[in-house]
Amino acid sequence: MQVDADLHVHSRYSKAVSRAMTIPNLAENARFKGLGLVGTGDILNPRWEEELLKYTEKVDEGTYERNGIRFLLTAEVEDSRRVHHLLIFPSIEAVREMRERLRPYSSDIETEGRPHVSLSAVEIAELASELDVLIGPAHAFTPWTSLYKEYDSLKEAYGDTKIHFLELGLSADSGMADMIKAHHELTYLSNSDAHSPMPHRLGREFNRFEVEEITFEEIRKAILNRGGRRIVLNAGLDPRLGKYHLTACSRCYTKYSLEEAKAFHWKCPKCGGGIKKGVHDRILELADTEERPKDRPPYIHLAPLAEIIAMVIGKGVETGAVRAIWERFLREFGSEIRVLVDVPVEALARVHEEVAKAVWAHREGRLIVIPGGGGKYGEIKLPEEIRKAPIDELDSVEVELPVEKPRQRSITEFLRKG
Ligand SMILES: [Zn+2]
Ligand SMILES: [Zn+2]
Missing domain, CATH: 3.20.20.140 (Metal-dependent hydrolases)
Known part of the structure; x- marks a missing residue:
């Protein structure tokens, strides 16, 4: 089981x-x-x-x-x-x-x-x-x-x-x-x-x-x-959403490359705050292999459903408006993980079409990600092309993603191939 x-x-x-x-x-x-x-x-x-x-x-x-x-x-x-x-x-x-x-x-x-x-x-x-x-x-x-x-x-x-x-x-x-x-x-x-x-x-x-x-x-x-x-x-x-993903100032959250941070002696030139080394840069410092273990299980990138709803309707994650939509999804499909991972997007769209599209974009890795750093979480945005597309034509939408990222298996691929 x-x-x-x-x-x-x-x-x-x-x-x-x-x-x-x-x-x-x-x-x-x-x-x-x-x-x-x-x-x-x-x-x-x-x-x-x-x-x-x-x-x-x-x-x-x-x-x-x-x-x-x-x-x-x-x-x-x-x-x-x-x-x-x-x-x-x-x-x-x-x-x-x-x-x-x-x-x-x-x-x-x-x-x-x-x-x-x-x-x-x-x-x-x-x-x-x-x-x-x-x-x-x-x-x-x-x-x-x-x-x-x-x-x-x-x-x-x-x-x-x-x-x-x-x-x-x-x-x-x-x-x-x-x-x-x-x-x-x-x-x-x-x-x-x-x-x-x-x-x-x-x-x-x-x-x-x-x-x-x-x-x-x-x-x-x-x-x-x-x-x-x-x-x-x-x-x-998505690790880019983590609040310490990139190297950044822990007061004003300005992001820096590792070289810049070192040159500024880890002190932010904009506000004088301390610069915190991001996980991304820390791992690059320690990296010692190009190999990958064969038996490593897949890692899929998800966001909490309430955060996806909050992004779509532009309200705070703990507001009643977000909660109401979240409850409708839960009543319909039983659990949040089912909504995020398992239920077909057409079925989700019967509860809330735009949220369904955002869940789909998550599964496919087609969201715009603004990375976090310095103690501030990253943000996700639903590309306009997906927002506007009809629900049954999502697969053919072309999306220009501003930040290129290493190819990950999408949730759809994971479920298809197991
Ligand atoms: Zn701890
Ligand atoms: Zn600063």
Whole structure:
């Protein structure tokens, strides 16, 4: 069977997270989104653990369920050099053991959702290995709290201790990460890192797993690529939309090439703000191979449905007008992932023709993208030619895209060829 999963979210106990981030809200919005499996996030926080146990039924040691949505025990920790690591636990006992073992090194493990621990990456990875916890770098390339803002290689960070996956983060995709040879043996996770349960946050990136059943053990096998279990699809934002994709000023968001940024000593000549190195440039610095691993699953570029609707009707993503159209699509087709990936465009057009065209343009990679950078998300625009074309003639529309990008498989191609 296949299940769509988002394994990195935060609870309301983490900083800057919506008060609405509760277990019942997560389960409800996961269903709207079309996710069958969600990581709890923040499970090292004892109050979040309590909430999970209160609102879910235990399926097995590492798997919990509410209203048909399964949960795995996950958390993110920040190490002594402010690098974030994602953890997936085999059981609540392993969570409690890890909490005890980290307590001497953390002043906020009882109160924060994402605790800071004064241990190195190696020490955390060794502890994870001892407790059979899966570990990998979170949002591996972002410029503030990721592995590659601090180190030039996985080995430099983790030494010889085994890690199990690499989380791409919103500003990178598989094609970019595969430019580094050492990644070729690792599974990529594409997760949302959501701070709100709203469906334009939760599941904005997800992984499609091929497993026998939805349990920790099966997901573990898939991440380790064992026994035919595997990830068959990574899905997420076009990396150009990520807020740290290009090198840019973190105050006025003016974009710079790497050479310009270096020449300006990383200080913006327009406003004096700091220039942040983009993921795109960071990966080019580290790239060491032209080869690509053969068994890498496809990565498809999606945007949350509410953002597509907001773009089309020119209203804010959290306005009632956007919500009303979003609800009509959900009532008609059941889940957001079905609308974005599976339902034919002619059927979508019966709900809202222009939104249907925008979804089609997404599937085909025919949107105009203005890249993000410096902390500001990129933007997408629907080309006028597509806006004006009749719904049954979309295939023949010629679109001039201003920014050329590496050819990706479109969603349509993915579904046709599997
Ligand atoms: Zn993080
Ligand atoms: Zn500036």
